[in-house]
Amino acid sequence: MRARIAHVVAGHADLALVREAASAGEILDWLPQHPIEVLLVDLGLPDQSGLDVIRACRQLQPDCAVMVITIFGDEANMVQAFEAGASGYLLKDGTESDLALHIRSLQAGGSPMSPIIARQLLRRWQQAGVTPPPAPPRGTRDSRDARDAREPGPALVAERLSPREFEVLDLISRGFTYAETAQRIGVSVTTVQTHVRNIYGKLDVHNKSEAIYEARDLGLLP
Structure with a gap:
């Protein structure tokens, strides 16, 4: 195979x-x-x-x-x-x-x-007696409303992200690979991956596309 x-x-x-x-x-x-x-x-x-x-x-x-x-x-x-x-x-x-x-x-x-x-x-x-509803695309108004009070506001999310995490988020949103990001900020690829995991957790997302979408929706990225 x-x-x-x-x-x-x-x-x-x-x-x-x-x-x-x-x-x-x-x-x-x-x-x-x-x-x-x-x-x-x-x-x-x-x-x-x-x-x-x-x-x-x-x-x-x-x-x-x-x-x-x-x-x-x-x-x-x-x-x-x-x-x-x-x-x-x-x-x-x-x-x-x-x-x-x-x-x-x-x-x-x-x-x-x-x-x-x-x-x-x-x-x-x-x-299980559950009909899976169609999920609205992440980043739309409906998807954000669905998260109700559990969703922290933009200011709180911004406070939770460290300056280095903001830097990593900005670079990956501009298309830089992990290796390129690591080289630009002077750390190892493993360290970049750790920052990315932390970013995903703080933004409540599961991949790069969702992270960028969510960050822009919160006003953290242009």
């Missing part, structure tokens, strides 16, 4: 495969010092569960979008993967032809899923 994925990625100029790994240990050793935008992971790895890789990636690189590509289509694995931090879940059957499209969707903030996985999620909601 790795060879097939590599072949698909190589056929698209806007995508690049920066690393392949045959085991969880291999990728876990590599991740801390190599910022990436997307991680594709199988759950059935030879040394440990792919769930461990997902959790580690979310901790080490909170801005990285993780998508599972696996043979496991059961509800238990699906739920555990999403709880661990996956943003997408594809079954290996029929993945190859649309893989580039799914990766682009993931980068844009989407959650690509195989139809059977989406059906299982829907059934899970229905069995």
